[in-house]
Amino acid sequence: MEVRTTDIDGVLLFVPTPFRDGRGLFTRTFDTAIAAEHGVDLGPRAQDSQSRSWRGTVRGMHGRRGRGEAKLVRAAHGAVHDVLVDARPSSPTFGVVAAFRLDDEDFHHLYVPPGLLHGFQALTDVADVCYRIDRPHDPSEDVGVAHDDPDLAIAWPLPLGPISDRDRAAGSWAELVATG
Numbered sequence: 033m034e035v036r037t038t039d040i041d042g043v044l045l046f047v048p049t050p051f052r053d054g055r056g057l058f059t060r061t062f063d064t065a066i067a068a069e070h071g072v073d074l075g076p077r078a079q080d081s082q083s084r085s086w087r088g089t090v091r092g093m094h095g096r097r098g099r100g101e102a103k104l105v106r107a108a109h110g111a112v113h114d115v116l117v118d119a120r121p122s123s124p125t126f127g128v129v130a131a132f133r134l135d136d137e138d139f140h141h142l143y144v145p146p147g148l149l150h151g152f153q154a155l156t157d158v159a160d161v162c163y164r165i166d167r168p169h170d171p172s173e174d175v176g177v178a179h180d181d182p183d184l185a186i187a188w189p190l191p192l193g194p195i196s197d198r199d200r201a202a203g204s205w206a207e208l209v210a211t212g
Contacts, residue, residue, distance in 0.1 A: 033046060033047065033048045033049065033060060033063055033066050034046075034047040034049075035047070035069075035070050038130055038132075039125065039128055039130045040118045040130050040148070041118065042123075042145040043116060043142060043143065043145065044070055044142070044143040045132065045140055045141075045142055045143075046066075046104075046141050046142070046143065047138070047140050048060050048061060048139045048140075050138075050139060059139050061106060061139060061141065062104065062164070067143070070143075072102075072143050074102060074103075074164055075166050075167070077166070077167050077168065078164050078165060078166055078167075079164075079165045079167070079168050079169065080162065080163070080165075081162070081163045081165065081169075082108065082160055082161065082162045083160070083161050083163075084158060084159070084160050085112075085152075085194075086154060086157065086158065086159075086193060086194065087154050087157050087158075087159075087190070087193060088190045088191055088192060088193025089153065089154045089193045089194045089195070090152070090153045090179045090188060090192055090193065090195050090199070091151055091152055091153075091196070091199065092115065092149065092150055092151015092152060092176075092179055092199065093115070093117060093149040093150065093151040093176060093177040093178070093179055093181075093184070093186075093202070094149060094151060094174065094176055095147070095148065095149040095174075095175045095176070095177075096146070096174065096175065097173045098170075098173045099146060099167075100145075100147045100148075101146055101165050101166055101167060101169075102143070102144065102145050102146050102166040103144045103150070103163050103164060103165045103166065104142070104144070104163070104164040105141060105142045105144060105150065105161060105162070105163055106134055106139065106140070106141030106142075106161070106162050107134040107135050107136055107159060107160065107161055107162075108136060108160045109136050109158060109159065109160040110135065110154065110155070110156035110157070110158050110160060111133060111134065111135035111136070111137075111154075111155040112134050112135070112152040112154055112155055112161055113131060113132075113133060113153045113155055113189050114131065114132045114133070114142060114150075114151075114152045115130070115131045115132075115151050115152060115153075115186055116129070116130050116131075116132075116142070116144060116148050116149065116150055117129050117148060117149040117177070117184060118147070118148055119147055119148055119149050119177075119208060119209075120146075120147035120148070123147070129184055129185070131186075133155075134152075134161070135156075146166075149175075149177055151179060151186075153188050153189065153190060153192075153193075154193070155189065155190065175203075175208060176198065176202035177202055177205050177208055178199075178203065178204060179192075179195065179199060179202070181204050181205045183204070183205040183206060184205050
């Protein structure tokens with residue numbers, strides 16, 4: 033498994049090597065030893081979650097206050113346009129927006145350190161996204177920034193599909209930055 037750095041400080045792209053033959057394929061989707069070599073430890077309290085989205089659906093931009101949360105994100109089925117925003121004021125890449133394609137062909141997955149905003153758009157008719165989070169989700173720590181915030185200028189590749197009421201009501205990047 034190859035591990036690549038990205039344009040955002042601390043974000044890593046894990047690139048497995050699928051073995052394909054006439055039966056299909058086999059791939060390792062996560063390896064704690066390789067992750068540890070790169071400083072990634074999701075700890076013993078990790079929580080796994082999965083979402084299913086229809087083509088065009090946008091989920092995000094979500095983050096956590098307090099300690100934040102580290103997570104490993106991958107598309108188990110279909111493909112997504114995955115977007116991260118560095119919301120850590122002390123980070124050298126604060127405010128940087130980066131996008132990645134995650135799909136069920138290449139099996140790339142992202143390590144997202146605490147303090148980033150995360151969102152995605154489903155590129156296929158059905159897209160299942162799996163998350164391994166370093167601690168149980170605490171809804172009282174949720175923060176959000178609008179998916180169409182002009183300061184972030186996120187380029188979603190498809191016309192927008194379903195968006196939750198929560199995401200439609202999300203605040204702006206400027207509001208998040210002002211509240212620290």
